Amino acid sequence: MKTVRIIPKLEVKNENLIKGVHLDGLRIVGKPEKAALEYAQAGADELIYLDLVASLYQRENWIKIVRRTAEQIYIPLTVGGGIRTLEDAKLFFRNGADKVAINTGIVNNPRLVTIIAKKFGSQAMVASLEVQKKISGGYEVFTDSGRTQTGLDPVTWAKKVEKLGAGEILLTFIHRDGTMKGYDLELLRQISSQAKIPVIASGGAGTIEDLIEAIKAGADALAIASLLHFKKMTIGQIKAQLKLKNIKIRL
């Protein structure tokens, strides 16, 4: 059995740590650097840092936040938001990111996956899939923080990004994001059963049972946001409870 990773997901807007519902309706919950350090010290296995605004003129501030965070923590840091080119990715690697997570940038230019994987290694290229459940049934990949439809089927797209050289898949369920009603297990199962690379489930974690269900459905790692940011549970409590349920976890 492999060790499941617990990964706090921190979404940032204008220097604030925020949390929304369905990638929208954003609420300020704190300062990202402070939360990042707290989570790292509390036993987080990695951190995901997402810039929700990703506007070019804010980028300098964002990079400073990334750098100041990376200077304080000794666990892997994944950075996402607004990365469109190899140059963008380089900028974040130079400032302390270990991996980049890209959604819109690779939908617009799938070759970017291969370019980044060749230059920095597959392990540094996380393909981010932000998925909505369709009213008509089935699922669709969305870009631009859930604003733009792509027509892409997530299962097909997951296979494609793996083939292009992605090292991991960050699978976000937009329809569950911020709801704390559990991950979308059906889609998680579909993606993780065919993926040969690790899958990080993201969006919807509200209880320990949600986490256990996701692990059973094949998640290699669990991204957690609201549960932590709104202080419903600490990382220590989450990990201790998973351990009690015989899940292999790093304490």
Add this chain to the structure above:
Amino acid sequence: MKIALIDYGAGNLFSVERALKFSGADYYLATKAEQIIKADKLVLPGVGAFCDGMKGLKKNKLSQAIISAARQQKPILGICLGMQLMMSSGHEFGIHQGLGLIEGVVNKITTQEKLPQIGWNELKILKESPLLNGIKSGDYFYFVHSFVCRPKNPKVMVTTTNYGGDNFCSVLADKNIYGVQFHPEKSGPEGLKIYQNFVKL
């Protein structure tokens, strides 16, 4: 004690530098053979494929400087790909000659689990080493790799790690030569202990 952190274009040195700083190391980045020769200790980091790593080391004759430092009994710490490059040869994208500081090959993990292994895994300590002061069996470290070192002499194996049935060598030590397959700079407080131990050697 001056430590040369060898910069040969294989990966991101941001976090290795920070971990060295945290550990109170007197270090500098070395891109030329002369800089390696002047050092008292070497850190050989690295991410990526074996052949690209060796190409990087052969350029500017870094590899010869490393081999001669090893002969002079200077402590050398190889991290991840850096550990693998210290072996005789690597079997990734064909067979490539390594630095040959440790006899043995580098080949793919034999496992039922997903590759690359990305995540935390435990060490099982087989024998004592000053590099592992304060670290015990069962402590977790962060791994990112598909390939592992298979040293010919089992006595150089300090720890093993099990990934889906493959008990591979995760820390090796042979006199002044040390290698760790995981990333201590990404492994929290336990990882920092490895750097501190190396600095103190």
